[in-house]
Amino acid sequence: MEHIDDRAREGRLRVLISAYACGPVSEPEASAGWQVATAAARTHDVWVITRPRFREAIDAALATDAALRRRLHVAYLDLPPKVVRRKRRGWDLYWYYPLWQRALGRRARSLHDVTRFDVAHHVTFANDWMPCGLTALRDVPLVWGPVGGSSTLPIRHLSRWLGVRGTLTELVRSLTTTIFRRLWAAPVAKRASLIVAQNPDVGRMFQPFNDAVVVEPNACLDDLPARVTSAVQPRHAVFAGRLLAWKGAAIAIEALARPQAADWTLTIFGDGYERRRLERLRSRLGLDDRVAFAGHRPRPEVLDAIARAEAFVFPSMHDQAGWVAAEASTVGCPVVCLPLGGPPLLAGDNAYIADLRGDLPGAVAHQLVAAATAGGRPHDRWSAHRLPALVDGWYRTALRATDPPSIRVLETFGTPKVTTNPYIAQLHASLRATPGLTTLTFDYRTALLGKYDVVHAHWPELMVDGHKALGRAARRTLAALTVLRWLVTRTPVVRTLHNVERPQGISWFDHVVLSGIDRATTLDIALNDLTPARAGVPQVTIPHGHYRDWFAVREPSPSVAGRVGYVGLIRRYKGVEDLVEAFKEWDRAGVSLHVAGKPSSSEILDGLRAAAASDDRISIDARFLDEPDFVTAIRASELIVLPYRHMHNSGTALAALSLDRPVLVPENAVNRALAEECGPGWVHTFEGEISADDIERAWNDSRMRGARPDLSRREWAAAGAHHRDAFERAVLEYRPRTRS
Numbered sequence: 001m002e003h004i005d006d007r008a009r010e011g012r013l014r015v016l017i018s019a020y021a022c023g024p025v026s027e028p029e030a031s032a033g034w035q036v037a038t039a040a041a042r043t044h045d046v047w048v049i050t051r052p053r054f055r056e057a058i059d060a061a062l063a064t065d066a067a068l069r070r071r072l073h074v075a076y077l078d079l080p081p082k083v084v085r086r087k088r089r090g091w092d093l094y095w096y097y098p099l100w101q102r103a104l105g106r107r108a109r110s111l112h113d114v115t116r117f118d119v120a121h122h123v124t125f126a127n128d129w130m131p132c133g134l135t136a137l138r139d140v141p142l143v144w145g146p147v148g149g150s151s152t153l154p155i156r157h158l159s160r161w162l163g164v165r166g167t168l169t170e171l172v173r174s175l176t177t178t179i180f181r182r183l184w185a186a187p188v189a190k191r192a193s194l195i196v197a198q199n200p201d202v203g204r205m206f207q208p209f210n211d212a213v214v215v216e217p218n219a220c221l222d223d224l225p226a227r228v229t230s231a232v233q234p235r236h237a238v239f240a241g242r243l244l245a246w247k248g249a250a251i252a253i254e255a256l257a258r259p260q261a262a263d264w265t266l267t268i269f270g271d272g273y274e275r276r277r278l279e280r281l282r283s284r285l286g287l288d289d290r291v292a293f294a295g296h297r298p299r300p301e302v303l304d305a306i307a308r309a310e311a312f313v314f315p316s317m318h319d320q321a322g323w324v325a326a327e328a329s330t331v332g333c334p335v336v337c338l339p340l341g342g343p344p345l346l347a348g349d350n351a352y353i354a355d356l357r358g359d360l361p362g363a364v365a366h367q368l369v370a371a372a373t374a375g376g377r378p379h380d381r382w383s384a385h386r387l388p389a390l391v392d393g394w395y396r397t398a399l400r401a402t403d404p405p406s407i408r409v410l411e412t413f414g415t416p417k418v419t420t421n422p423y424i425a426q427l428h429a430s431l432r433a434t435p436g437l438t439t440l441t442f443d444y445r446t447a448l449l450g451k452y453d454v455v456h457a458h459w460p461e462l463m464v465d466g467h468k469a470l471g472r473a474a475r476r477t478l479a480a481l482t483v484l485r486w487l488v489t490r491t492p493v494v495r496t497l498h499n500v501e502r503p504q505g506i507s508w509f510d511h512v513v514l515s516g517i518d519r520a521t522t523l524d525i526a527l528n529d530l531t532p533a534r535a536g537v538p539q540v541t542i543p544h545g546h547y548r549d550w551f552a553v554r555e556p557s558p559s560v561a562g563r564v565g566y567v568g569l570i571r572r573y574k575g576v577e578d579l580v581e582a583f584k585e586w587d588r589a590g591v592s593l594h595v596a597g598k599p600s601s602s603e604i605l606d607g608l609r610a611a612a613a614s615d616d617r618i619s620i621d622a623r624f625l626d627e628p629d630f631v632t633a634i635r636a637s638e639l640i641v642l643p644y645r646h647m648h649n650s651g652t653a654l655a656a657l658s659l660d661r662p663v664l665v666p667e668n669a670v671n672r673a674l675a676e677e678c679g680p681g682w683v684h685t686f687e688g689e690i691s692a693d694d695i696e697r698a699w700n701d702s703r704m705r706g707a708r709p710d711l712s713r714r715e716w717a718a719a720g721a722h723h724r725d726a727f728e729r730a731v732l733e734y735r736p737r738t739r740s
Contacts, residue, residue, distance in 0.1 A: 013044045013118040015117065016111060016121070016137070017040065017047065018123065019048055019050045019123045021050070021054070022034050023054030023061075024057050024060075024061045026299060029124050030124070032220055035387055038072065040121070040392075041071040042388040043388060043392055045071055046071060046073065047111060048073070049077050049104055049108065051077065052077075077103060077107055078100075079096070101131045101132060105134070109137065112137055112140065117140050119141050119395045120143070122143070127147065127148070128181065129180040129185050130180070130185075132144060132184075132188045141395075141398035141402055143192070143394050146196045146197065146216060146217060147195070147196065147202065148198030148342065150201050152174065152318065153318045155167060158360075161251050162245045166246060181205075186209055189206045192212070193402070194214065194401065195213045195214070197214070198215075199341055201341060207441075208445075211439075211440055214397075214432070217321045217326070220387065221327055221384070222385075224327060224330055225303050226378075227333060231307075232310055233310060234310055234372075235263050235265065235310060236264070237266045237310065237336075237368060238313070238328075239252050239269065239314065240268075240269040240302050242271070243270050243278060245274055246318055247270075247317075248315030249270075251360060253266065253285065255313070255368065256291060256365070257361070258361055260368070260369050261365035264290070266291045267291075267309075269295070269296070269297055269302045270295070270296060278293070306324075306327065306333050307333060310371070311334045311352075311371040312328035313336045314335055314336065315336070316338065317338065317340055318340060318341045319343055321342040325342070325351075326347070326382045329350040329379070330378065330380065330381070335352065336368055336371055339354075339356060345418065349379070349418065350379075351418075352370055354367050377628055407437055407438065407454060408440060409439050409727055410440045410446065410450070411428070411431075411456050412462075414442055416428050416441075421651075422627070424458070426545055426550055427723075430545070430716040430717065431724075435724075448478070452491070454727045455493045455494065456493075457521075458498060461502065461514065464510045480516075483516040484516070486516075486517075487519060492520070492522035494523045496524075496542075502514060518534075522537075522538075524537050525542050525726055527542070528674075529541050530673060540722075540726055542722045542723060544714065547658035547659070548711065549716070551631055551655075551658060554627075556635070559661075562590040562591040563591070563637045563639075564593050564639050565596065565633060565641070566595045566596070567630060567656075568597045574645070575644055575645045575690065578690050579593070580595070580608060582692050591699075593617060594633070595618070595620045595621070596630075598622065605620075634659050638662075639661070640652075640662070640663045643664075653674070657678060662682050663682070664684045664694065664698040666685060667687045677711075678709035678711070679710045682702070682706075686698075
């Protein structure tokens with residue numbers, strides 16, 4: 001038999017997939033299993049163990065695809081007929097499934113004796129508190145998931161909408177799943193080479209057992225209806241899901257009784273034991289003419305209704321994934337949901353998340369209005385096309401877990417979310433994909449009690465920050481204890497110098513904590529070659545990675561002819577007032593200035609508006625820009641001007657260049673080097689206070705630029721390797737340096 005290294009050169013592995021549900025059928029769980037299996041078969045040789053009920057659909061699919069038939073082999077498994085006959089009710093699944101997994105373990109061992117698998121992958125059933133038969137293959141790297149189930153809900157706070165039956169159900173569910181999670185899931189989590197979590201709640205649950213956790217729902221969506229803006233029904237919302245208490249349809253109905261949603265209507269798709277209670281609630285609130293029950297309808301009909309609704313309301317309380325939220329978001333329908341489980345992740349940029357505190361139906365009504373005002377944007381984040389590369393990455397990560405122990409790095413940022421700074425999100429992904437590194441994200445339990453070799457610090461002042469006095473005091477105490485651990489255990493710190501100076505106005509205690517971090521620092525990482533080295537600290541340069549891949553998922557949008565733009569937060573030192581005054585003096589026909597970003601104070605905004613009032617070519621969008629609006633604002637401009645009074649590193653300048661827009665920035669050594677790196681016509685500079693002549697010169701010179709700026713030094717794969725080298729160096733020189 002060929003050795004794994006020989007097959008790896010060809011890019012092929014032998015993969016065994018366990019999929020309780022798997023087939024090209026219209027069932028989300030089975031469809032997810034089939035999509036993962038066929039995605040894996042694009043680049044690997046795959047064996048799937050599933051149930052005979054999917055045989056007919058699978059045979060039909062394989063009969064029409066010779067290439068897939070060569071790569072995908074299916075073994076069918078069921079328990080003896082006398083056992084299968086006892087599985088009559090829905091809840092029988094919960095005793096049948098563990099028995100099936102036990103039988104799967106035996107089948108997996110017999111297949112492994114013949115085939116010798118390189119990777120095993122447990123795909124479905126997706127509950128994280130149920131057993132996994134593939135653990136029987138003790139010498140094979142295991143990918144577990146996507147799995148879910150760990151998302152919890154505040155039962156006491158939500159009992160009003162759960163009702164008696166729903167509350168008792170949730171209490172029993174919470175108790176039993178906790179027991180079974182300890183019995184079955186904890187050992188699987190420790191055994192797995194990689195855990196794929198359906199949502200961040202699940203990721204946080206299993207991270208104490210295993211550092212190798214990624215968050216990726218099992219949603220696989222294609223062939224969704226297009227959303228035609230002219231066909232959208234104003235002030236109409238849709239809910240779709242089983243009518244069970246925890247799905248939250250009662251909250252959606254009550255939201256329509258709030259004054260903010262007085263002109264909204266709602267159609268509810270689905271059936272279940274809650275329907276009668278929901279109908280009584282509708283009548284009691286006087287909403288018979290505004291809330292309609294459509295019952296269970298075919299999926300295409302439901303999707304068409306969602307595509308024509310102004311908002312999709314889905315206040316589910318513990319959906320682990322909730323594909324319907326992903327479907328609504330994908331077509332561009334805003335999704336109003338709760339900050340629980342998977343829906344906020346699946347809805348992504350189209351999520352409008354209601355606050356659980358206070359009047360919950362009122363918060364849902366408020367988000368309905370916000371969703372209607374802002375609208376949604378279609379995307380393909382959950383397309384099945386993403387799966388081949390994604391699944392291959394999981395298998396490669398699982399294989400690396402069998403390599404010699406890697407360097408364990410504690411980052412000082414938490415697990416990235418959809419709102420996380422893209423630099424951090426891309427760095428995290430790059431480090432996780434780099435061989436020889438195990439990356440831990442920050443929480444104080446891990447920082448104080450976890451095992452790691454080196455700390456990678458970003459903006460260390462955030463460790464002692466907090467909005468409220470009590471929270472700030474707690475963070476300061478925990479930060480001080482953490483830094484004390486680093487010093488006592490001589491844990492090296494590698495510091496990325498995003499800023500070259502400490503923030504102004506911090507307390508003496510904060511200075512003490514930051515000085516402790518300085519004493520533990522073994523190596524600094526600069527983002528450009530011109531960052532001054534700190535006394536006594538070695539320094540390496542790893543350029544700030546570009547945003548091209550990050551922004552690639554955004555729909556392209558054209559520039560506005562003649563537009564000059566400023567994009568980003570508006571603060572005194574950024575000199576936006578200087579830009580407005582300079583633009584007013586710029587005598588060129590057909591140009592305009594658009595300032596987009598949130599001012600740091602009302603005084604700055606008032607001054608900007610007063611200065612711009614005399615020139616109707618100037619427009620101001622004074623609000624915080626989420627990422628889609630940020631990208632749109634940059635792309636709409638032909639030239640981005642950043643009139644900062646002092647600048648060292650600028651993420652906005654790099655974002656603009658990643659989106660192929662030239663920039664005008666202050667003259668300094670860093671920006672001169674950036675101009676040389678990018679090539680002619682992309683980076684223009686001004687000295688002193690910006691003037692109309694500076695804008696005119698940059699406008700003309702940018703016409704002579706190349707097709708794209710050269711950002712080849714800023715690839716993230718290279719950044720990951722350079723960071724690994726820096727961490728290795730820090731570990732070798734682990735003794736903290738003493739400085740006066």
